[in-house]
Amino acid sequence: MTESHQNQAGKKPTNPPQIRSVDVVVVGGGIAGKACALGMAQLGIQTLEIAPDLSQTVPNPQGHQWGQRIYAFSPSTQKLLAHLQIWDALDHSRLQVVRDMRIFGDRAEKNDQLHLSAFEAGAPQLAWIGESNLIEHTLDQASRFQNKLERLPDAVEKIAVDADGTTLHLKSGTIIRSQLVIAADGANSPIRSKIGIAASEESYSQSAVVANWICTYPHLETAFQWFLPGGDIVAILPLPNKQVSMVWSTSPEYAANLLKLNPSEWLERFATVAEGSIAKQLGELTLNSTPTAFPLRRIRAERFIGPEATPKVVLIGDAAHVMHPLAGQGLNLGLRDVAMLLNIYSKRESFRSLNDLTLLRRYERQRQGDTSALLWVTDKLKKLFSGTSSTEKHLRNWGLGLVNKSHFVKQRLIERALGEIHFD
Numbered sequence: 001m002t003e004s005h006q007n008q009a010g011k012k013p014t015n016p017p018q019i020r021s022v023d024v025v026v027v028g029g030g031i032a033g034k035a036c037a038l039g040m041a042q043l044g045i046q047t048l049e050i051a052p053d054l055s056q057t058v059p060n061p062q063g064h065q066w067g068q069r070i071y072a073f074s075p076s077t078q079k080l081l082a083h084l085q086i087w088d089a090l091d092h093s094r095l096q097v098v099r100d101m102r103i104f105g106d107r108a109e110k111n112d113q114l115h116l117s118a119f120e121a122g123a124p125q126l127a128w129i130g131e132s133n134l135i136e137h138t139l140d141q142a143s144r145f146q147n148k149l150e151r152l153p154d155a156v157e158k159i160a161v162d163a164d165g166t167t168l169h170l171k172s173g174t175i176i177r178s179q180l181v182i183a184a185d186g187a188n189s190p191i192r193s194k195i196g197i198a199a200s201e202e203s204y205s206q207s208a209v210v211a212n213w214i215c216t217y218p219h220l221e222t223a224f225q226w227f228l229p230g231g232d233i234v235a236i237l238p239l240p241n242k243q244v245s246m247v248w249s250t251s252p253e254y255a256a257n258l259l260k261l262n263p264s265e266w267l268e269r270f271a272t273v274a275e276g277s278i279a280k281q282l283g284e285l286t287l288n289s290t291p292t293a294f295p296l297r298r299i300r301a302e303r304f305i306g307p308e309a310t311p312k313v314v315l316i317g318d319a320a321h322v323m324h325p326l327a328g329q330g331l332n333l334g335l336r337d338v339a340m341l342l343n344i345y346s347k348r349e350s351f352r353s354l355n356d357l358t359l360l361r362r363y364e365r366q367r368q369g370d371t372s373a374l375l376w377v378t379d380k381l382k383k384l385f386s387g388t389s390s391t392e393k394h395l396r397n398w399g400l401g402l403v404n405k406s407h408f409v410k411q412r413l414i415e416r417a418l419g420e421i422h423f424d
């Protein structure tokens with residue numbers, strides 16, 4: 001659709017802005033945006049995905065050097081990717097199954113630990129570990145063959161919402177009209193702020209240093225987590241071929257110090273933390289990537305739909321919620337947003353338009369509980385393990401041992417970590 005464009009008298013003629021009309025726009029080219037755009041198109045809805053990074057080709061990861069962004073994928077993510085027909089297309093030799101999790105307290109006492117096991121829970125596995133690029137590349141491949149989906153490498157600069165839908169003004173000058181906008185534009189979500197959805201935000205005053213290593217002992221399909229005195233958390237996730245991925249959450253100053261270590265200084269550091277327990281579990285570690293740091297914060301949008309007066313926008317993924325990576329759940333939660341939206345739109349009554357308020361409210365209502373619970377637990381765990389008082393120290397370590405003795409509590413913890421979703 002194009003509109004006539006008048007030039008002011010005496011001015012050089014300019015190209016009229018291109019105005020296009022689509023059913024749904026997904027803003028964002030991260031995993032949440034890509035999965036959502038593909039899923040909406042698979043439902044037969046004409047979908048346009050917009051993000052500046054869509055111009056870049058995500059390479060299919062290969063070789064011995066593993067990507068920098070490594071994620072733990074929960075069974076709910078596996079189920080969504082299977083539903084999108086992505087899971088079987090992944091290179092499974094680059095995915096590591098996790099069957100056990102071992103979490104250690106910060107008193108170095110034998111009983112201050114929690115062991116979660118897939119075997120004990122009667123589940124085939126607890127999670128998978130893999131590269132972000134592995135999923136993104138396969139989502140890109142599938143999107144290319146989806147004729148209801150178009151991708152536009154551009155950035156949204158302005159959004160206006162009226163009773164019928166939304167108007168997006170892009171950096172290139174293009175204008176897009178749509179019934180519905182799904183904002184998957186990340187933690188700083190420009191759409192969220194432009195439509196006036198408030199968000200509570202708290203910095204953890206921590207950065208996560210991530211790096212991949214080769215270990216000399218087998219990791220036994222186990223994910224390890226050490227809570228260290230002073231609030232640092234070291235997570236070591238298993239990867240195929242005796243490799244592991246480290247996420248070390250620490251103060252920004254210490255993170256800067258870690259980034260400067262050479263390989264032998266790293267080994268000395270591992271020997272000193274957690275009473276040498278990292279080396280005891282995994283043997284000698286050889287660096288297999290360049291360490292990088294990410295700042296950590298907690299964000300929760302007050303509403304997942306907006307603007308208040310005429311909601312025509314839905315927030316998903318980090319645009320709606322950001323959490324500490326200690327539970328490895330941020331993306332998994334975002335993909336459960338996607339699964340819920342796809343469920344709602346697959347069951348949409350024929351008399352409802354795509355931006356029908358009832359549908360948007362259904363989404364918001366259904367996603368609030370899961371989001372609040374996970375943000376709350378992650379936040380409280382983070383704070384409990386960074387408290388310095390002797391009471392807090394006793395409580396957290398005693399708590400780990402106590403939970404470890406209760407099959408019932410462990411079962412509930414695993415159920416939450418697995419994150420159930422259903423497709424009808």
Ligand SMILES: Cc1cc2nc3c(=O)[nH]c(=O)nc-3n(C[C@H](O)[C@H](O)[C@H](O)COP(=O)(O)OP(=O)(O)OC[C@H]3O[C@@H](n4cnc5c(N)ncnc54)[C@H](O)[C@@H]3O)c2cc1C
Nearest residue numbers: 028029030031032072156185186317318328329330331332
């Ligand atoms: C150290 C660390 C470890 C983590 N580990 C895990 C883990 O193990 N498991 C897990 O589930 N989660 C994990 N997470 C969380 C996970 O990284 C995020 O939740 C996830 O990447 C968010 O994806 P997203 O698609 O919502 O947003 P993003 O990946 O941030 O994508 C946002 C997109 O929006 C686009 N965009 C922004 N502005 C505009 C605009 N104006 N116009 C158009 N497009 C725009 C961007 O270009 C980008 O494409 C971890 C996070 C950290 C920091």
